Amino acid sequence: MTLTAKSVARVTLVSALLTAVAGAAIIGASPASGAASTLGAAAQQSGRYFGTAVAAGKLGDSTYTGILNREFDMVTAENEMKMDATEPNQGQFSYGNADRIVNQARNQGKRVRGHALAWHSQQPGWMQNMSGSSLRNAMLNHVTQVATYYRGKIYAWDVVNEAFADGSSGGRRDSNLQRTGNDWIEAAFRAARSADPNAKLCYNDYNTDNWSHAKTQGVYRMVQDFKSRGVPIDCVGFQAHFNSGNPVPSNYHTTLQNFAALGVDVQITELDIEGSGSSQAQQYQGVTQACLSVPRCTGITVWGIRDSDSWRASGTPLLFDGNGNKKAAYTSVLNVLNNGTDPGPTSTTSTTTTTSSNPGGGGCTATYSEGEKWSDRFNGNVTVSGTDNWIVTVTVSSPQRIIATWNTSASWDSANVMTARPNGNGNTFGFTIQHGGNWNWPSVSCRVG
């Protein structure tokens, strides 16, 4: 009987997924040795980031800054880049507190998400009373000025924040900006693109996590429309503020995947989950897994460092307690990031074998095992037993390509099918697959030469 690596993989993946989930649920367990020991480093293993919101007023707190510097590789200003902070008087821009955050982050080698260029809330007083074309022009000037000032320093901008209505309408929220015309959002995105062509431009909102909610569908339709008309949008931010009344939806992965399929990155931008202990930890685990399972989910940001830093501190929604100690939720996130460097199949350690018998007797077994993974490629190894005179066929699926091999003499039957033979370096050989978004394992089969 010949088993393909893929067919065995399907079976073993289920058990491996359960094992990974169970492993990650061992609250308080230390990360596996060799695994990354901070959130940012763990996220980087799969080419992602792990960020936090930062308040300029807390940068003098050594506990706060110590955790910030150690754990996170992306920073969002919690309030300091908002419209009221950056343009307190019309035409007078104020960047002092925002600069403190940006400079601290960049000095530490961290990247910055910009939050937020246009929003109905936290507008300066002068803007709140404006309407019509003067408001539209003031908004566009704000977007242009702020994005230009920070050009080259921002990884992604929340260009427009929270423009959709809650509830069942699926439509826009009423606001002074909305009343300037339905095209205000795309106008803001075009202005931002002109001001900073290299920043990713995101639409950011809350209560858009559940795929079946009208608000989620409304935002989806807008992004779909923008993509079809060439409005410059690169990413969608999911704030992800959860509590018992608004729990993590079971279809979160579906939501992220469906948005990503429109051709945008998705990011979890303001994550916090009220609760405590293992229940909170498991919800954090689920959100992290949902992101890791979507290749275009490029990173996660939590909305603050310690529970006491949160905008809803009484709900203890963050990864560190008020003393700066790691919570169970921290460990569950770190473990998932370490186990989950694979945005496709969730297995990291399983092996699978294929065995074939020669008509003339004797046979061989080829065992495939996963190797290192990166955002664009992964390694695999095959160990052969039963003979030193083996011929192993490795078949990858489109658009995968094998881009390197070692310890074997390889030839090609087609772009997808490689034949591997011994080259004097023993019975284990390896290869690198450029996956093109397809993380399926190759199938391997062995025959005696």
Ligand code: G3I
């Ligand atoms: O700094 C002043 C202080 O001087 C004053 O004594 C005090 C009195 O109320 O207010 C302080 O300012 C507060 C500011 O946070 C800094 O703590 C504001 O009142 C308060 O409104 C502001 O809340 C922020 C909120 O946005 C405003 O909408 C939160 O910190 C911030 O976490 C929150 O962040 C938002 C995101 O931008 C968008 N998504 C939702 C998220 C949570 O609401």
